Amino acid sequence: MEILLAIVVGCLVATGLYMMMRRSMLKLAIGLSLLSHGANLLIFTAGGLTRGQPPLIPQGETLPPAPYADPLPQALILTAIVISFGLLAFTIALIYRACHVTGTDDLDQLTTTET
Amino acid sequence: MDLLVAVLAPLAVAPLMPLVRRFAGRHVGDVAAAIPLAIAVYFARYVGTLGDGQSVAFRRAWVPEIGLSLSLRLDGLSLLFVLLISGIGALVCVYAGGYLAGNRRLGSFFGSLLAFMTAMLGIVLAENLLTLYVFWEFTTLTSFLLISFEHERQAARAAAMQALLTTAAGGLCLLAGVILLGLIGGSFEITELIERGDAVRAHRLYPAAVILILLGAFTKSAQFPFHYWLPNAMAAPTPVSAYLHSATMVKAGVYLLARLSPLLGGTDLWTVTVTGVGAVTMVVGTVLAFTSYDMKGILAYLTINVLGTLTMLIGLGTELAAEAAMIYLLAHALYKGALFLVTGAVDHAAHSRDLRELSGLRHRMPLTALIAALAALSMAGVVPFFGFLAKESYLHAVVEAPRMWPLLTFAAVVASVLVVAGAGLVAVAPFFGTLSEKADRAHEAGFRLWFVPALLAVAGLAAGLLPQTLAAPLVEPAVAAIVGEPVPLELKLWHGVTLPLVLSVIALAAGVALYVSHERVRSVFDGTRVLGGWGPAAWYDKGVTLLDVVAHWQTGFLQSGFLRTYVTVILAMTAGLAGLMITHFGLTFVERETIGVRWHEGIAAGLIVAAAFVAVRSTSRMRAVVALTIVGFGVSWIFVLFGGPDLAMTQIVVETLTTLLFVFAFYRLPKFSILSDRATRFRDAVLASSVGIVMTLLILLATGVDQYEPTSEYYVRSSVTEAHGRNIVNVILVDFRALDTLGEITVLSAAAVGVFVMVRLVAPKGGRS
Numbered sequence: 001m002e003i004l005l006a007i008v009v010g011c012l013v014a015t016g017l018y019m020m021m022r023r024s025m026l027k028l029a030i031g032l033s034l035l036s037h038g039a040n041l042l043i044f045t046a047g048g049l050t051r052g053q054p055p056l057i058p059q060g061e062t063l064p065p066a067p068y069a070d071p072l073p074q075a076l077i078l079t080a081i082v083i084s085f086g087l088l089a090f091t092i093a094l095i096y097r098a099c100h101v102t103g104t105d106d107l108d109q110l111t112t113t114e115t
Numbered sequence: 116m117d118l119l120v121a122v123l124a125p126l127a128v129a130p131l132m133p134l135v136r137r138f139a140g141r142h143v144g145d146v147a148a149a150i151p152l153a154i155a156v157y158f159a160r161y162v163g164t165l166g167d168g169q170s171v172a173f174r175r176a177w178v179p180e181i182g183l184s185l186s187l188r189l190d191g192l193s194l195l196f197v198l199l200i201s202g203i204g205a206l207v208c209v210y211a212g213g214y215l216a217g218n219r220r221l222g223s224f225f226g227s228l229l230a231f232m233t234a235m236l237g238i239v240l241a242e243n244l245l246t247l248y249v250f251w252e253f254t255t256l257t258s259f260l261l262i263s264f265e266h267e268r269q270a271a272r273a274a275a276m277q278a279l280l281t282t283a284a285g286g287l288c289l290l291a292g293v294i295l296l297g298l299i300g301g302s303f304e305i306t307e308l309i310e311r312g313d314a315v316r317a318h319r320l321y322p323a324a325v326i327l328i329l330l331g332a333f334t335k336s337a338q339f340p341f342h343y344w345l346p347n348a349m350a351a352p353t354p355v356s357a358y359l360h361s362a363t364m365v366k367a368g369v370y371l372l373a374r375l376s377p378l379l380g381g382t383d384l385w386t387v388t389v390t391g392v393g394a395v396t397m398v399v400g401t402v403l404a405f406t407s408y409d410m411k412g413i414l415a416y417l418t419i420n421v422l423g424t425l426t427m428l429i430g431l432g433t434e435l436a437a438e439a440a441m442i443y444l445l446a447h448a449l450y451k452g453a454l455f456l457v458t459g460a461v462d463h464a465a466h467s468r469d470l471r472e473l474s475g476l477r478h479r480m481p482l483t484a485l486i487a488a489l490a491a492l493s494m495a496g497v498v499p500f501f502g503f504l505a506k507e508s509y510l511h512a513v514v515e516a517p518r519m520w521p522l523l524t525f526a527a528v529v530a531s532v533l534v535v536a537g538a539g540l541v542a543v544a545p546f547f548g549t550l551s552e553k554a555d556r557a558h559e560a561g562f563r564l565w566f567v568p569a570l571l572a573v574a575g576l577a578a579g580l581l582p583q584t585l586a587a588p589l590v591e592p593a594v595a596a597i598v599g600e601p602v603p604l605e606l607k608l609w610h611g612v613t614l615p616l617v618l619s620v621i622a623l624a625a626g627v628a629l630y631v632s633h634e635r636v637r638s639v640f641d642g643t644r645v646l647g648g649w650g651p652a653a654w655y656d657k658g659v660t661l662l663d664v665v666a667h668w669q670t671g672f673l674q675s676g677f678l679r680t681y682v683t684v685i686l687a688m689t690a691g692l693a694g695l696m697i698t699h700f701g702l703t704f705v706e707r708e709t710i711g712v713r714w715h716e717g718i719a720a721g722l723i724v725a726a727a728f729v730a731v732r733s734t735s736r737m738r739a740v741v742a743l744t745i746v747g748f749g750v751s752w753i754f755v756l757f758g759g760p761d762l763a764m765t766q767i768v769v770e771t772l773t774t775l776l777f778v779f780a781f782y783r784l785p786k787f788s789i790l791s792d793r794a795t796r797f798r799d800a801v802l803a804s805s806v807g808i809v810m811t812l813l814i815l816l817a818t819g820v821d822q823y824e825p826t827s828e829y830y831v832r833s834s835v836t837e838a839h840g841r842n843i844v845n846v847i848l849v850d851f852r853a854l855d856t857l858g859e860i861t862v863l864s865a866a867a868v869g870v871f872v873m874v875r876l877v878a879p880k881g882g883r884s
Contacts, residue, residue, distance in 0.1 A: 024790060030739055075852065
């Protein structure tokens, strides 16, 4: 499963980066989203996979029943998901505004700061 | 400790100079001179105590990890240089106070000059080679400031840049050489290295270290083919030229050679290179002197000649040569300093230094003419001036050179003839003959402008008359430091009729004859100007142009302003470097328990990949957004399957919001269109795929790495006991790493404000909001 997920991450990174190299700003946003999915899965896979048990501690115990998933990568990913959402929302708003003002979504047309 | 205080004192006072100028007014130069004068007086007490090779040392660890210690050592060689630096430094300060009187930036001028003094004292007192290098580069920087003092003039800026680039390039070579030397010898302390001299010279990296260090010394001391920067550096105010480009800084290279000759010298490589380059420089300097009409230019070329001679002598490595080098060094500092300062006085009075415009100045500036004559007689090597002793001793050293003596003697005599004629050019031509128009308007220079050169010129005469009393106590310990053992020195004017004396007389006679017909000689030497087109200066210009072109191209290429260029470069580097590391270390996957693939997990993975490719290939905006959403939900499915329900829930919520955002935005934006051509898309695809592959490989490698104890154990153990929470992921976020989460919330709020501003605040027509 690790190998399969590693390949999935590779595909997400590759597609994300490919989209980021397009001239269209819309594709840039899509690429950004794909890349962040890739990054999240990367941390998840590299942290080690455990099937089933979430890291929750039942009432009356002080340790979760083994085997449980590693909580630390999950905490990192949770932060990453939220931050990348913030980034994406900002990017989309920026693109929306830029297209509105300049009338194009071609990055190559944006060569000046004047409109 | 005293040594350190002495070295740092000028630098410590330097920042105060603008303030001193405000209070001292016209006397700022005299005040500044007090510091070098105090240093000179302080060190004068060591005269006569270091003759047997003793030394005074100071040492303090600085950065012990790299063998850098702040260690200083005063021996005979250092003492001679320290006294030159501080003594002439004091005189130059006084002179500059008169020469630049009324200049607005006089304060900062003296600041730079004093900072330079610290750098120079540091070089000649450094015992650690790295310390020496630090001060070495500091002289380069301060001399840049001093050459470009009149930075309103383009020529001054260009000259400063040229000197900086040339000597700093040499300085980097020196650093590399010093590091090599340290690796070979296991220490950066000069005395320790000298003790291990035989091992160092036998090492296979010795030639590389020698060549690098020589490059540093040759650029600093303006040896051929790096001599071109020195005449241009004459764009500096004359006191600076006299001090840096004649008496002190350019001699740093010579000092370094003398200092290291017990360590590196004696081998064929050293002797042939140093002697050869020195001899060529010696001749080239004098020949080029006849292509210039600028008095300072001529002096600069003649200084190149002297630097060449000194280098040659040190290369020879004999006791006689070391003696001659030190005597000549002292003599040159006295007469050339005086001549430079005289030139400054002429420039100041007649507003010209051009020989074609100046003649008969003695009618207007008799005192200055007299001083020039005294200095020039010493330079020409006339009895009883100190220059005579210097010339005789170096001819003696050359005649008795262990090898190549006929060739070296010939070169030395030719150079001497030209030096005599050159002395005529700067000290006779402008002062004698009919009064020219420019000269007619001149007047005798102020007190400081004749008194200081007069001191130097008279010192040259006095040292010649009483060499054993005045010069020997300085020269003898310096020679002892170079040779490594006490050398009894007997300086006197008359040695009987010897070969050096005969040669000296011949040179004098031929030089006078040459000067008389110098107009004709000039026309011959002017022919050499044509060679300038292929000379080292032209190479420097080409080099700088090339650098500009490359920099322009590289900046244009790397900083194109197009996002995808940056992404491309970053990706190519990432894939390239990481790929290199992977192929270098090989793919060694650690055998470890992997969990198998169940069918629904396979479907989830397949779905993500397929949806990602649909998002890329799609020509419709909506289809791309839907595919993206599928990717997101696929990822949350994976989270669910492998123990991350919190992740999955967050991902689903975020994914839904993202989809809404995309739909909202894309609905009002232009349709997808294919903007780039096939080849570009293919190239991007290849690049993106290779990064993807590298990522995959890295994960596979990373899962096998198990170097440190996982930190998550701690969080799991302390979750209930310390933080009283049962959802460990949440506990980490809001308790253990609460500050991170706070930061995250801040970022989100900032993004939210940004989004709101961009979507809701619409600028009115006309472009202003």
